[in-house]
Amino acid sequence: MTTTPNPFRALGLPERPDLTDEQVRAAWRNIAAATHPDRPDGGDLARYTAASAAYAELRSPWARSEAYADLADQAGDGPVTAPLPPVPGEAPPVPPWQPLLALTQVPARIRSGRPLRLAIRGLIATGLALIVLQLVPGTPAAPADVLGLIIWFVLTGRKDLAPPPER
């Protein structure tokens, strides 16, 4: 929960967690120089105060990542803060078809994860598999190589999926 509604916007910066200290300081100095109340034209106290508060919130890389995450949460990337309504009745037992249910969640997990990376991994695995099948068709090594590529894809690609619900 950031105290300034959007500290990045208050400093005129893009909403990114990887901004450098220099970028943030430069943005604040520009606004401070233009809006300071000691200026002959009286400055803009409200904007100066907002920029100062935003600068205090974005000073360190950690604080920036926190502020970014808070904005992402507010934008709907995180769960809502309203409490879940109580549901009457007995707690549902874990169904025996739970593994199958997990399979139905895979498309949503891909969408919410890193689909581009997953697609690149998939393309690499498919491309190599096609090359292998082209080079050594019909040999015992071909299915083994393809299996190896599938194992590689599954083991490295699972971290690009979003976690299953309530995990």
Added chain:
Amino acid sequence: MNVWTWLKFVTLLWLLRKGLKLARWLMVVAAAVAVWPVTVVAGTGYAAAWLRGWPPVRVYRTAAWTLIMTAAWLVALEASEPGFLAAREPGRAWGVGWDQLTLAGLARTFALLAPVAIPAGLALAGLTWAWRIYALTTGLGGIRASAPITFDARQWRRQIRTAKGLTDAPGAVPLLARGGQIPIGGTIRAIGHRWHPVLTLPAAACTRHMVIVGATGSGKTNLMIRLWAGWFTAATAAARSERGDRPLLVVLDCKGGRDARRKADRTRRLLYGAGARRVAIWPDEARLCLWDLPPDDLAVLLYQMIDSGTGAAAYYADVLQAVVTLAVTAPCGPPLSTQAFLDRLNAPWLAGAWNDGRHLSEAEHARAAARHLPDIQLRYATLLRRLGPALDGPGALAEADAWYCILEGTRERSVAEAQAMALTELAAQAATSLDGEPRAMLLAADDYSAVSARVPLSNLYERGRSLGIGIQVSAQSWEGLGATEDERYRIAATADGGVFVMRTPHPEPLAALAGKRRVLETAHRIIGGAWGDGGTTREQRAWTADPDLVRRLAVGQACYIHRGAATFVHVARPKPSPLSLLPPPAPPIAPPIAPVPEPRSEPDSAPDPWPSPASLDDILGPEAPR
């Protein structure tokens, strides 16, 4: 023997030695060329391990996984050519490969030999990498004297980069892993512990005692919230499968202020995503009732909440305790509110309450204490007014899944101390109460040093141990753990759930808990800037958790010390799965939902804590990707 003969002899010896060395290297190169598919894989594996700072075990595990393709190849081979003749196949493919030294030919040979070459190459890479690490850390390898230091520093940087990369992946560090393990973050380096890409702790570690020490801005909050959410998710999953009790998390944020509200909000969002039904923030949005405590406990607590002093003040303290006990344990029952308690602190009420003919000594005590009653009433009126209405009910810990209690320990220390005493007493009562549903409880105290003057942390520990609730305590420094060195050691040494040390200027006492390990240290004769041939190796003792490394930890990095071993980890920011169950969408013109409902509005019949998915949409979430 003249000089010339001696010179010839020395030169001959030198040439012989160099020749043997050259011959050995040529044999290695010849072998590497001969088994080039294995060499290619080994080189790739070695380079990957070097660039990513992997330990050898990581390469060995990859090699073990690739044995599946070897098994598949053997099965396919047996199917195509039954019998032992199939064993000639790799040799034949290798031999044919030398006749086709084109890119396509080499690729074909590699594809034919991959099921054997990849596991063998990776195993060789692991062995070579292990030897390289051994040679450099013991001082046997490297060209310059600074090689071990440079190597270690470079590997540390690469290990951090790899751990950060893993931590950033959405599915690598969820709130809960398989087997009820709580993932913490990407492992940077494990010393003594078994290495895993992601450091995970069993949920049971949170139900024991855990200590977290880190300076402001070291990422302590992130780690604590991750541990809370992980434990909550694990306990919830256990409760759903009827393997444990429903969780109750009680967080005491003892510093207070704006940051505490921000943390409370984050924690609540996360816990809702992890399946919590109700997360209450005390005292901002919910209340608790101190007067629900059993009369005897309530009397002791009320007495302890007043700073009674020592020496000559001990007399007054005894009178105070006697009066409070008389007021709370009166035959008509305990007081139900602050006002009811204050009303009892006067002579006529006490005399009337105890003057029933069956409590003669108590009635006598009430008469004897009469002249002190106005003072005592004044003190309690002042204290309870400062505490505010948040402890005056209505509300009970059992009414929510998690409580985030904010104590203003920095601004109003004495009030926060009294509140901490009351809240820990309420938590203890909730843990031991036989009336309600049994709950798995974790009591987490963030920056407990802000209120620890009146309730020493060791007491909290002892109570937690006796009540079977997990205690998690954080402090900004070693000194913040307790008032005396003895108390600090007692707290840290009994943390059987482990100690997390983040960046802190004085980590030595905590690092000492991991102990020391045996290392080899080699001294070389230096010739110019390089190492000569002579030298000695001896056994030395080195820190398992190097305090210098701990001092230099970046934001979000921690050292987990447990059972004489240490793991450095890059803590992942806790985020619930975006697919977590969400409440049904509100109608467009619905009134705004209050952040947290009044705890007392719970329906009489116990509701089901677990929402059951009505349709597939409830499981998969809204149609649009979140």
